Amino acid sequence: MSTARRTGSARTTDIILLGLTVAFAILWMIPVVWVVTMSLKPNVELMRSTAGFIPWPFTIDNYFNLVKLATVPRWLMHSFIVAVSMTALVLIVSSLAGYAFARLDFPFKRTLFLIMIAGLMVPEQAVFIPLFTMFADWGMHNTHAALVAPRVAVPIGVFLMTQFFRAVPRELEEAAELDHASYFTIFWRIMLPLSVPALTTLGLFTFIFAWNDFLWPLVSATKAEMFTVTVGLASIQGNFAFSEGLGSVMASAVFASLPIVILFLIFQRFIVAGVAMGAGK
Amino acid sequence: MSGGGSPGRRAPGTAFLFLAPFFAIYAVFLVYPLFKGFWISLHDWELAGGYREYIGFLNYQDLWTDKLFWRTIRNTLLFVAMTVPTMTLLALMLALAVHGTGRLKAILRSVFFMSSVFSVTVVTLVWSMVLSADQGLLVPLWNALGIKPVNFLAHPLLAMPSIALATLWWGVGLPMALFLAALGQVPQELYEAAELDHASRWSVLRRITLPSIRHTLLLVVVLQIIGQFQIFGQAQLMTQGGPANRTRTLVQYIYDTGFRDWQVGYASAMAMALFLLMFGFSMLQLWLGRKGDDA
Amino acid sequence: MHHSKLLARLALATALTGVAGTASAVEISFFRFFGDCQTDYGTVMKAAEANGECGIITALANQFNAENTIGAKVVTQTVDWGAYYDQLTATYSTGNIPDVAVMHSSVLPNFSDRDLLVPLADGFAKVGIDTADFVPAALKNATTNDTLYALPYDLHALLFHVNVDLMAQAGFVNEDGSIKLPTSPEELISMGKEFKEKTGKFYIATESQSSEGMMVRLWESFMWQQGVDVLSADGKEASIATPEGEKAAALIKAIYDEGLANTALDYPGAEQAFLNGEAGILINGTWGVDNYDSQAKSGKAVLKNYAVANVPGIFGAPKVWADSHMWVMPKDEGRTPEETEAALAFIKFLNDNNFQWARTGHLSVRQSVIASPEFAALPHRSDFAATAENATALPVVQNQRGIFSAMTTDLNAMWLTGTEPADALAAMQESVDQILRRNR
């Protein structure tokens, strides 16, 4: 908690607290370990018993079956396309608007900012039905655009970027202005590179959100070949339970989670650092 | 003192150009649907088959007498009441516990954050399995104790807490990260000064840490309220609203009414209710937060 | 499964997909539930070689793709049962309306009343489907407002699936080898207690978790047995909170209260418990017969001696809940004549192979199949022959899914949350009334 020197008893308390946290973390991970274990057991064994954390008897058939299905990799691909494009668009749109709010002066600025913030209080679930009818009218369901477009204008993203840009020293911008930079150059060459931590955080959260979005893809992507992983998994959990067995269900869960877990492990150090720069102000 | 004066460079043309993408998308995919949703809610409007009839506020009258609707409101509020304080508290405790330097703490941070990256399908699958009275993780434990396995997800009183538990496990990462960020910005000198003042661990927390991060606390609570009000996936996938509608949430009811029963008009009326409810709560929160600031 | 074998299959599957992709086939989309079993049946080309609902329908599609001569290719989309009708409905908005879809007769009016289905009488005449061959009740199910909208494919009803060894252990097997089943509510409870005492197992296993509403089907059966129609034929009124309803509900509650059934089982859990020899009777539909029979015969399951029985007339006439799977063609402006032709060809193919479907345990709806010697030779069919006559369905009214779901929730509350039967029924009545009010 502090780098200041502590007394002996305080140190002991620190160690005990840390020990408790470690124990809690182990408890935290148990469900995941258990699911991974089950995914590595034969279905016949699982019918008998699901207990235990050692995958024995061991099999990787459950995973083989998945890959063979070809649908799961396809769903992964859709999730990636949707998550990546949504992330990119959210970052672009939010940072552009955030820059304008943070650094430019224009008529109705306060009003527009309030209108933007008010969007925070409009839950997606409150508009998904009209959205559904809109996309139906346009004949745009079962497309990537339908999955991405309604999620691009994110007030919290604009808010975060506005806060971040406000914290950037104004002199930098003025210096750039005297360096003959246009507003766009200032935005692109100065503000954006400076906001990499904030962008990383916003991007990461957008990506996770996009990856895990459930209700909208559930109603918009009705073609099996257009499912995202989340919806696809939900669709086969029932089907698998009927036919393939528990091991396959667990394998599908693990398999579908792997990419995002790996991504997380790569980028995790940015999460806290980025939030610190963006939202902590 | 340089730059302190003006609020920004006056450049309306550029500013509107920069704002255009956001507000265009915002208008088309948020503002317009909100009004369209209200419009739909004034109709008997069927999902398939194109039946539409203007009926004024009849849907809202129906809502008023719809027991299941009030039940789902109650359930949703209950869920919010269960998750928001516990989530905030747990996130804060975990953040305090894993804040700091060192490899071990970095690993712990990852562990607690990691469950946030799983999709709702995976989370509910995991927890449905863990809590299953038939094949669940705890069954061997119950058997060893000679107790009949507790059927969490079908228990009238335990079902909702079970969903809340899964939600907690799933969602604590983000608020924890926010708290960690805030903790990182508390000036170290404050702690050092407190140390010299012989402040106890508890009073350091209460007198220094908490006041320093209270903006983040407010942010977390507001975000949590907004997020938890919209609960759908967990209840839909873990209990399907059961047992006896004890876990049926508002969004689930909206979904069922619209997509199972095709009553899109009625569902839209509920969606408007959800909007008003959340809007009210967010306003209340912000107002309370501001009041706290003035004091 | 050996990996080498698996890899070989994988290669084969890839090769097949490759070939199919290059041919200029008329693709028709085929929307169904019944699960996804590509892993086990993806390469089975003869329906006769498949087992179970999922296996047989998968193999039927494969077989049609392989054998048809008009260049048609069926592309199956398997939808999770719980979300099936939501997804099907959504396709009308999202634009991938299937060419052929499965539909329960109980759901049909929702679609036919809104003109969302293609009338099929002309098409059937063109491809040579003989509607006169259908059992009259089935044909009636497929017809609303005098228009034929579907190909009836089966009649499915609730059955008692029996573990004969356990029954014998409890002394419930008659001299002639038939199973002794209760004939009154009191007897059901007393026999159940006796069974429990003698075997230490559950008398009954069934889905009890609100997901399938198995007990609602039983409750409805009990209502019909007492001569009460749950829903009026015009779809305006429900008779739920009635003395008869209370009797039926009280019996169901007693089953759980007396510990004769495990409340913790979901659908697969109930099947598993039965196959693991943990219960004497599994209350489930006709669709399980083939599966349980083959499991029992395979020797892998604890269940060795499997039998089937009609749901007995506990409250009088042995009426039993039934529904029907049917094939429909959802209306789609964009469907080409070639696709219509291919879809009709597929429907005809399905009708021609009605017997294969009947192997699942479902009752056939074709008189010619029922009369055939192969059908008579199927295992256990004679055990539940009477079910065909006892089968009772709800009248053709809209919003039956909502009604069923509401009833499931409120009925299950009896054992899941301890609600008293009268209260549960009052809640059911109220929920159902609210839905019926919307029916036009």
Add this chain to the structure above:
Amino acid sequence: MGRVSLRDVSKSYGSAMVIPGVSLEILEGEFVVFVGPSGCGKSTLLRMIAGLEDITGGEVQIGGRPVNDVAARDRGVAMVFQNYALYPHMSVRENMVFGLQNLGTAKAEIAARLDRAAQILQLEPYLDRKPRALSGGQRQRVAIGRAIVREPQVFLFDEPLSNLDAALRVQMRTEIAKLHHRLGATMIYVTHDQTEAMTMADRIVVLRAGRIEQVGTPIELYERPANSFVAGFLGAPKINLIPGVLTAMQSRTATVELAGARVPVQVIGGTEGAAVTLGLRPDVLTLHPDGPIPAIVDVVEELGNVKLIYATLPGGHPVVAELRSPQLPKVGDTIRLALGEGQRHVFDADGQAITLHDGPAT
């Protein structure tokens, strides 16, 4: 080219008038320092010249061209900021050439100018470093380098040295002065530090509350301050401003009566019996047993070559004397101060100088 003219330039935020109206001519190649207490509007004035603040009224011309409606980027000025304002994500090299890139300058030209600037400022070893890897002085040099490569008509400095420690400040001061000689460009420099102003400026502009109090060379301002504010602002230690009454008026001479002392002065104008302020630089005061001004010693500071005596006059007014004599009074001693060589400034009730100077300023 590098001529800067301000014609009645004013600035207000809403109803708050920050700069009521400033007119000033800055010649090409001149080094002009704006000096004044914080809040006097000197930075605002600079930023208006730069184009970073809108001009409410009046006109700014650079090189004879009115630039009121010209964007900052097109005014041909370069600015060095107090906080350096280096782009943290760019290397020193990138920082310095960013402006030229935006102008679309040819690559060879950019390289040549970069080399020249880097050499002048001795930045060659650091070109590939990021700003955070540099010391404060190095960063300041980069900031200046960034301005140099642009070869602007006018350099603007906004308190560029205030974030540096004292020693470094002195060093950078001379470097900037050298740079000015070398480049010969017009430089406008804002500071609140009178030493910087005195040492660097060709001309100093003293500002107070958005108005120019006086413009002139450092020596003019030091020797002939137009008013008590300018007198008080320039020179260290600060000039003693002692209230008194003007008596014994002759044509050019008069006496200022202080509490317990009389000081003969030379004035133009002034009225008999008017309240005035006597301005005495600390080095004018000497210690003499018969000196006319009695005082009680409060603090004695020994600075080596000089000593500062802080004392209180009988009227309760504090006074500072800068002495070079080896003998020093002790705290609490009553001393007598005499007036040595040097100007005795007299300011009227409005603070305006009524001092009579002999001949032109040196």
